[in-house]
Amino acid sequence: MKFTEILPLSCLVGALSCNAFGPPPSLHTFVVGGGSRVSASQLNAKQLEGWKVDGALKPLNNFILVNVAKSDGKTDTGILISSKVAKTEGTVISAGPGSYHADTGTPYPIPVAPGDGVIYGQYDGIEIDIDGDKHSLIRDTDILVKYTGDADSVDTVFPVNDAVLVYVENTDNTVTSGGLLLGNTGGSGSKRPSTGEVVKVGPGKMAADGELMPMTVKVGDQVKFRDFVGNEVRIGGEEYSVVAMPEILAKF
16 A cells, blocks of 8 residues: 655655654645545554654653543542542553662662553653543652552552551541550541551562562551551542551551
């Protein structure tokens, strides 16, 4: 099949990827066979913000390409987005090779794979449009939790890096098994406590030598963490906080 481009004249005849000249390829028209006109999009050419992409879009460093899910406050997989702190959710399309320690050059691998579901902060990442679909380029450090299959229970939800998934009760006070009363110290107007029970623990943060730093809490521990640092998610109708290990102050 022979393609003859009509506009713009600055591009070579028959060339589909002429990003260096003229307007974006989405504005180009091509003549096919007996003179039928088709657009670049009709030729199954991927478009990134108006520019044709030859092949797959490949993230670099520790960036991850996520196809953002359409959400009305509830994800397709059962995880509800908190009304207090909105989250963004989607499916991993591809990922870069990872980052490297600045001093030792030790590689830090990406903690997710294509097909994984992820939830990340509302203001994290760079939004881009690919063929009319909303995508986002996020860093691996932006991920709160990842999940596989139908994430309607904590069984299929996993914290990454040094994150800890903590079950919290939305009450004014929490009483420990030893009788210690812990008030909700979240500040004026806070509706959530900064204490709870550890239900999932991430693998740990990578050290300069490539070894994982130990996580000093385990499943079942009761913990107190800093006020305002927990990122809220709701899984299977229950409320949880995702907290980085350095933000956990004590266990009991």
